[in-house]
Amino acid sequence: MSNLEVNQERFLASIEELSRIGSTSAQGVTRFALTEGDRQAREWLQARARAHNLASHFDAAGNLFIYAAGSSQEPPLIVGSHVDTVPNGGRYDGALGVLAGLESLIRLQETKTLLTRPVWLAVWTEEEGSRFRSGLIGSRASIGEVTAAELNDPDAAGITPADALRSWGLNPDDIQSVARRPGQVHAYVELHIEQGAKLDVADLQIGVVTGIVGIRRYDVSVKGQANHAGTTPMHLRHDALVAAALMVQTVEQAVITSGHSDAVGTVGKLQVFPGGVNVVPGQVDFSLEIRDIETAVMDELVAMLQTKLQQIAAQRGVELSWELAADVKPAPLAETVQQTIAAAASDLGYSWQRMPSGAGHDAQHLARICPTGMIFVPSKGGISHSPAEFTADADCVRGANVLLNTIVKLL
Ligand SMILES: [Zn+2]
Structure with a gap:
């Protein structure tokens, strides 16, 4: 033909x-x-x-x-x-x-x-x-x-x-x-x-x-303690933003080194509370999105990230919570x-x-x-x-x- x-x-x-x-x-x-x-x-x-x-x-x-x-x-x-x-x-x-x-x-x-x-x-x-x-x-x-x-x-x-x-x-x-x-x-x-x-x-x-x-999206929340930026010494802080910053880097590194070359992980949205120049951040909410062509790979990456982010939360003395926001197969x-x-x-x-x-x-x-x-x-x-x-x-x-x-x- x-x-x-x-x-x-x-x-x-x-x-x-x-x-x-x-x-x-x-x-x-x-x-x-x-x-x-x-x-x-x-x-x-x-x-x-x-x-x-x-x-x-x-x-x-x-x-x-x-x-x-x-x-x-x-x-x-x-x-x-x-x-x-x-x-x-x-x-x-x-x-x-x-x-x-x-x-x-x-x-x-x-x-x-x-x-x-x-x-x-x-x-x-x-x-x-x-x-x-x-x-x-x-x-x-x-x-x-x-x-x-x-x-x-x-x-x-x-x-x-x-x-x-x-x-x-x-x-x-x-x-x-x-x-x-x-x-x-x-x-x-x-x-x-x-x-x-x-x-x-x-x-x-x-x-x-x-x-x-597929797309898996989570609303992640990191809760520390808001406090005066002038009077709270560095070693007594529970800075939610510093913890969140480490988590964002970990998402990138963990996906890169996962061995799944088509997988991607993104933190695209981040909100800092109360959001004052002179306040130690008390809470950070951020989005976490994972995409891959296989559900099993998404499951694996999510489980790994939950462990790694929880470790960071423990080290930094902040609380971490996750909520599933979207799950497209x-x-x-x-x-x-x-x-x-x-x-x-x-x-x-x-x-x-x-x-x-x-x-x-x-x-x-x-x-x-x-x-x-x-x-x-x-x-x-x-x-x-x-x-x-x-x-x-x-x-x-x-x-x-x-x-x-x-x-x-x-x-
Ligand atoms: Zn189009």
Whole structure:
């Protein structure tokens, strides 16, 4: 079978055009979910779809579907990603996968490829979680895992996801109706920028994603004793911040030396109480996040850190407490889809490697109900969620070509 290729000029122009919707004065893009910018972006996608005789439809979760239907009643093959962004984000995160999906649907039609099953493009709602507290809302709704409480959890302006969906003429009360069960989707494939530097550093063109890492988050609290900074001698202090500082260093060292090269551990947020220039810190609350592709590795790292941090607490005479704040299971991706993506990349003559995804993606939810795969393309310098996010035109095109040919192989 000969390879199909996307229309480069049209595809690259579409990246440029979409990036103008929600463009910021700081050269970035801001499109929060279910806001005006998101609406404009998705109406622009609908208009492009219409121009190529592709039907489209919003579901009750605000997910936009564009259809290359075929006549078959078989379960659909879905490709997708998102067009919402972080504040002042880049032009490729999410958008690339959506635009490559649309270009793929158009090319399938132009080349009169026989569709033995429907092929759909999904543009998922609120992937980033930049507006509403919980991200990945649309893809989670598609597997029936969005709760009523979450739909009524307001954004900073007091607007809930349910309100926002109603303002788009959608009915959030029907959100359970969009849930799909195992067997109802043939496969799901998502093209995305890597958002890390592995492909760029290795000078490789395509990443075949093996799975999406799990995330374990803890709220850690260190309690010492607040006291006068002038009158409390050094040897009589129970300084919570000094203890926390040692703990932060220990997290870094322990993960580096754990022997698990894909594992990462991060303290990203830290609050000091009472937070006075002349007060010995009495309490420090910090976040601790561990990510890995294997639950067993996360368990091992957490157990090790609990021991090491407890030792520091004992040595420093402070109290330590942990509370689990989030536990997202790793999502291994289907071996069959990985092989298909790898074959598509090889057929096109592109270099590739298998790799885990350190960031969360809509695909992790679809993986629960159908064989799922992800295609990565290089992010220059590993930068994303920033106006400096950059993927070269040739890499965007290669990614889209791999997506298109993966679709054909999976039909
Ligand atoms: Zn994304």
